[in-house]
Every structure is written in structure tokens, then in C-alpha cells.
Amino acid sequence: MTKEISLKIKSKFTNKFKSGYPLIFKDALLNSEVLKEEGSIVKLFDERNHFIGKGYYGKQNKGYGWVLTQKESEKIDQVFFEKKLHFALKHRAHLYEDAETTAFRVFNGEGDGIGGFTIDYFDGYYLINWYSEGIYQFKESVITSLENLVSFKAIYEKKRFDTKGQYMEDDDFVMGERAEFPLLVKENGAVFAVYLNDGAMVGVFLDQREVRRTIRDQYAAGKTVLNTFSYTGAFSVFAALGGAKKTTSVDLANRSLSKTIEQFRVNDIDYEAQDIIVEDVFKYFKYAVRKQLKFEMVILDPPSFARSKKHTFSAAKDYKNLLKEAIAITEDHGVIVASTNCSTFDMKKFKGFIEAAFKEMNGKYEVLEQFSLPEDFKTIKEFKEGNYLKVVFIKKIKG
Known part of the structure; x- marks a missing residue:
């Protein structure tokens, strides 16, 4: 994960990225052919070779990856992921206290600073949705961060970049104690039966x-x-x-x-x-x-x-x-x-x-x-x- 690739951004798109736009898209790139291995760290430069931002390469339906920082010296490592997750969890702290709602999102991709994955909470169980092979290369950093920040019954995952859309039985289990399904969670006092191990969807949006x-x-x-x-x-x-x-x-x-x-x-x-x-x-x-x-x-x-x-x-x-x-x-x-x-x-x-x-x-x-x-x-x-x-x-x- 130490390999860094330099990407040149077309002049008409440089201001867009400088103002904080996070999605790396093909039309903005002058040298997309250098992108080979998903999960590679990429550094964005303008045509005058001025640094714009740093992120990772990961193909999903939206683009070619995400900008994660505008600081050239900032490392994208486990500490980086844990900092982002910590801030996201702090933002949702009050939701954990609501006994009437026990299912909600705790990390929302680029909205929380790292595009390409989300984490949902289901009454003690966490579900990570991965949207590209690129972000999946950082799985260990995300899991370790979650382990350090929260107590959980189990962690599940869904690889949403699997175009076949087929899941082996229990393939979505990562660690902890397996849940008994259906898992019953609350939303504003009502009950939902959810399945964290049964295909791409869990049963409720x-x-x-x-x-x-x-x-x-x-x-x-x-x-x-x-x-x-x-x-x-x-x-x-x-x-x-x-x-x-x-x-x-x-x-x-x-x-x-x-x-x-x-x-x-x-x-x-x-x-x-x-x-x-x-x-x-x-x-x-x-x-x-x-x-x-x-x-x-x-x-x-x-x-x-x-x-x-x-x-x-x-x-x-x-x-x-x-x-x-x-x-x-x-x-x-x-x-x-x-x-x-x-x-x-x-x-x-x-x-x-x-x-x-x-x-x-x-x-x-x-x-x-x-x-x-x-x-x-x-x-x-x-x-x-x-x-x-x-x-x-x-x-x-x-x-």
C-alpha cells in the first residue's frame, strides 16, 4: 500500500478538486492509463505540477476513486481511518442512546471523509458495505479502527463491487459472534426483521x-x-x-x-x-x-x-x-x-x-x-x- 501514483488533472477541473470535490472521475484525468492496481494511493497534481490532493484508486460506478486529504504530508494509514471513524461515531453518539431506534448509519462514505464504503449499526452488530476493490484493500485498517473504537457483538460485510451479486452462505461474517437471523431491530418504536448474511440487501433502507x-x-x-x-x-x-x-x-x-x-x-x-x-x-x-x-x-x-x-x-x-x-x-x-x-x-x-x-x-x-x-x-x-x-x-x- 506504499506505492503512490501521480495523476494529472485537466486544467478545467483543477478548481473543482481544489474546492473540495472528492470523486476522482475519468474525464478529469490526463493520464488515467497509469492506474493499474486498485487500492493504490494516488496524488493529484495540476498541469503545472502543483499538488491538489491525495486519495486512492478504486473503480465503482461513480468513478475512479476518492480524494481523502488535501494535505500532501498526511498519511493514509490505520491512524487516518481511525481518526475519521472516531469523528463519525462522535457525530452519532446521541443515536446510540435512543432505545426506540436501534438501526442507523454510523459512517457515510465521502460525507464522513472517506468515499467508497459505509457502516451501518444494527443493535450491536455492524455492517460494512464496500463499493470497490480499491477501498476493500483498506479492510484491515477499517476493521482495526472499529475494534479500537466500539464494542460490538459482531461485524458483517457486503462486497457491493461483486458484479455477480452472489454470496456464499455466511460469507458476509467477519468477526465476533454470529447473529441469529432474523435480527430484530427497532425504528421509532416499530420493529424490522433484518438479515446481514443474505445477499446485497438487509431488508430495510x-x-x-x-x-x-x-x-x-x-x-x-x-x-x-x-x-x-x-x-x-x-x-x-x-x-x-x-x-x-x-x-x-x-x-x-x-x-x-x-x-x-x-x-x-x-x-x-x-x-x-x-x-x-x-x-x-x-x-x-x-x-x-x-x-x-x-x-x-x-x-x-x-x-x-x-x-x-x-x-x-x-x-x-x-x-x-x-x-x-x-x-x-x-x-x-x-x-x-x-x-x-x-x-x-x-x-x-x-x-x-x-x-x-x-x-x-x-x-x-x-x-x-x-x-x-x-x-x-x-x-x-x-x-x-x-x-x-x-x-x-x-x-x-x-x-
Whole structure:
């Protein structure tokens, strides 16, 4: 790990990096051909050979690595990692004291100073997500830092750079005492069953914590709720706990049925009183129109990109049309919760999709409130793409 590679930055991008932009991307490099071994330390220089920053080479879908420091003499070693983790944990200290929430993020990549990995906490268990082979070369430094800073039941990991997406049984276990799964954790008093050893996902997306609570506490009571792209039914659980008249969860994945039933069960909710449907969401929209079904709340939280046999969905291109489908089956004065984790556009553009969708449907609407990432998903202003979550509560007004 001592080998350092010099990277030359094109003049039109030097100010971007000098102002603190952390992602090393190919178009900014004059000599990307020198990058060979992931995990190599890289030093960035401008075309006049002035030092800009230091980081590491690691390919992920976002780029070629991350700048970690603008101090040329600073070493990127175990001490460096421990310092960053210590500061991140200090920032979340109050979250550990909340008995009602026992699952949250403790390290959020570039938001906490080291892009390429995240660490989540699940009631004494830590889960590290690695997003490139490059950052994985620093595994020992991260694990040692965690051992020095926290007490834990066990540490698990997920290699998210494994393009095959296949995991051997128990392959995600690193150290400690193996958990018994499902592991039951709390979020604002509700319960989630999570699996740290079962594929890329654990069963719940922690970044929607405040949105789920808001649905439960302010919007769900007495409502018929449609939860599309429902995954394991987390929004449906919170809607039911908030007194929803009935929830309908729709997702294409076969396992969404058993996973959603499980989440209802661990919260003592009668899942048979709810509708859980395994079907293409777009097909379900057409069915709902045909049967003249309408809902008082519709939750839209699609993946940024998805492909089924008949549909390809891209949030950047298709979200407006998705909204139009939702508007058509939302009752007058009903609420649409529009959410996206797509990082290629900002909240302003997202609201533009909402405006265009209602205009094309000859409808009127009111924005009730909006959300971005919660406090534990720390971001930096120099990397706006890191603040990817956009959620808008929209009231459909009778025209």
C-alpha cells in the first residue's frame, strides 16, 4: 500500500478538486492509463505540477476513486481511518442512546471523509458495505479502527463491487459472534426483521426513517394506502401502525410476499387484513384503472433503474410518467409520497417532474412537505450527488 501514483488533472477541473470535490472521475484525468492496481494511493497534481490532493484508486460506478486529504504530508494509514471513524461515531453518539431506534448509519462514505464504503449499526452488530476493490484493500485498517473504537457483538460485510451479486452462505461474517437471523431491530418504536448474511440487501433502507415516521404519525390514519415497489413492505408497516384502513403492497419480486408478511408479523399486525401483491407495478396501475380502484395515499419509491420483462424504468427519464399513473388512481385530496434515490438530478428538477405530471393530467396539487437524507447519512456541500434522497408529500387537489 506504499506505492503512490501521480495523476494529472485537466486544467478545467483543477478548481473543482481544489474546492473540495472528492470523486476522482475519468474525464478529469490526463493520464488515467497509469492506474493499474486498485487500492493504490494516488496524488493529484495540476498541469503545472502543483499538488491538489491525495486519495486512492478504486473503480465503482461513480468513478475512479476518492480524494481523502488535501494535505500532501498526511498519511493514509490505520491512524487516518481511525481518526475519521472516531469523528463519525462522535457525530452519532446521541443515536446510540435512543432505545426506540436501534438501526442507523454510523459512517457515510465521502460525507464522513472517506468515499467508497459505509457502516451501518444494527443493535450491536455492524455492517460494512464496500463499493470497490480499491477501498476493500483498506479492510484491515477499517476493521482495526472499529475494534479500537466500539464494542460490538459482531461485524458483517457486503462486497457491493461483486458484479455477480452472489454470496456464499455466511460469507458476509467477519468477526465476533454470529447473529441469529432474523435480527430484530427497532425504528421509532416499530420493529424490522433484518438479515446481514443474505445477499446485497438487509431488508430495510435506513435512509427513509423520517419519511416512515411521518407517514405513521401524520398521514396514515383511516386511509387506504397503496405502497408500490414495496420491497419488504416497510412503508406499509408504518402506515398500518399509523391506523391505515388498509394497505396494499405491490412489488415484482417473488420474495417480497414472504418478506412483507414477516415484517407485519414481527409488528403484531394481521397480514391477512392487508393486500400483498406480487406483480409488475405498471401492470397493477392498469388493473387499478380498469377496476376503478382509488387510494387515499399512494407511495412511490422506485429504484433508480429497473427492468422487468415488459418494462424498463429509469427515474431520470420516466418518473414523470410514473407520477401520472399514480395521479390517476389517487383520490381527490389524497396524498402521493413521491420518492427517488436517483443522484443524477436534484430536488428542483424532481419538483419539475411533479409539476409537469399534474399539468399533463390537468390536475392541481399542493406540496405539503419534503425530505432529504436524515442526519446519520451525512453529506458534504462539495459533493451534491451524495445527498441523493428526494421525497415530496403531494396533496392532490380536486380540479
